[in-house]
């Protein structure tokens with residue numbers, strides 16, 4: 001018996017926030033969508049986990065980018081994102097994405113705070129920039145400081161920034177459900193494919209020729225492929241024949257590494273109040289960005305990013321923990337870390353390349369160079385920030401509609417589920433939060 005041939009409207013490669021939000025929005029618009037998520041597959045993946053679950057969950061509205069005192073293009077572009085997320089959290093997003101799905105996403109903090117180390121007050125004059133942003137930034141009298149900053153000494157300033165912090169595991173779980181069928185398979189690993197230029201479709205099959213309905217190896221045809229696979233985008237494009245085998249003509253991508261630090265307070269050790277926000281020093285990058293959580297064992301965890309994570313890439317875990325302790329002593333000296341345990345984790349932020357290697361200002365969606373210019377049949381995108389996921393999803397939707405791909409009415413999972421079965425793929429499982437990952441080596445230092 002020969003394998004099944006199943007048609008779907010759209011295949012999305014990548015089950016991070018970009019792929020899942022986009023798939024969810026397309027499903028709401030009536031498209032049948034199969035998501036392929038390559039993590040943990042046996043397809044020789046890069047070993048770099050998807051970034052989304054490692055994000056700090058801050059829904060930026062541009063404040064961080066205004067630290068230079070100017071409202072940069074990035075700041076203006078991201079200003080509408082908190083409102084877009086708020087709409088999705090409340091179930092009234094224009095694209096139909098409803099983050100209330102499955103009980104809702106925890107808002108860990110309705111806002112972030114910005115505080116200074118002594119001697120950088122003048123820097124905050126730059127907050128005139130906030131006038132041209134929609135993000136409200138307001139100075140706080142000491143009595144209004146949050147519990148996590150209450151122990152600070154005099155001589156610092158505290159600001160409230162209207163940028164919420166979300167529980168990223170909840171975001172991913174809600175999007176996973178809304179995205180419909182998320183199959184465990186790497187494009188270029190378990191799943192291979194090629195462009196059928198004559199029909200204007202992409203044809204996908206298993207690399208090993210097996211699996212599939214009836215065990216004979218099925219084929220999936222798609223009218224659109226969206227590569228939203230973060231650091232895996234270029235490899236995924238190559239797997240569809242983009243770049244002519246030598247990489248020529250592929251869109252340029254870049255990665256920027258981070259070495260994040262986690263601190264947790266074991267049971268029996270007095271844990272500090274939660275802290276959410278950025279400690280700013282003299283540079284335009286926060287010295288330290290802290291978000292807080294309670295882990296599955298009921299322990300307080302703080303997750304540390306910012307300058308220390310950028311500069312710590314070359315440090316080993318022990319060196320990075322020492323550096324983070326020193327920065328905490330400067331930025332949050334009132335947080336008692338005696339008895340705490342420390343761990344680190346590494347991530348690659350994946351984006352479209354920029355000339356100087358800096359972060360692009362906006363989400364990017366480009367022709368992937370597959371199929372001899374088959375007119376946008378295969379495109380690749382990067383949101384650049386978690387916060388930009390709704391914007392990139394909207395760009396993908398415009399692209400799909402602009403190509404005249406008509407929704408087959410597959411808002412149910414019918415076609416996509418049949419496609420998963422045809423490829424013989426399991427349903428992808430969610431990745432753990434960094435501090436829930438069994439691979440972390442926790443040290444009491």
Ligand SMILES: Cc1cc2nc3c(=O)[nH]c(=O)nc-3n(C[C@H](O)[C@H](O)[C@H](O)COP(=O)(O)OP(=O)(O)OC[C@H]3O[C@@H](n4cnc5c(N)ncnc54)[C@H](O)[C@@H]3O)c2cc1C
Nearest residue numbers: 014016017018038050051052056057058187230232386387
């Ligand atoms: C430590 C850290 C903290 C951050 N904090 C914030 C924050 O607070 N706020 C914010 O707005 N942004 C933040 N960001 C940025 C944000 O996380 C990213 O911009 C965003 O998550 C990117 O989403 P994505 O879906 O493009 O990529 P990813 O999350 O990397 O997802 C891509 C997925 O594609 C899969 N994949 C790869 N190759 C293939 C293939 N060939 N076939 C199928 N699947 C494949 C991968 O397994 C992965 O799951 C942070 C980033 C990092 C690293």
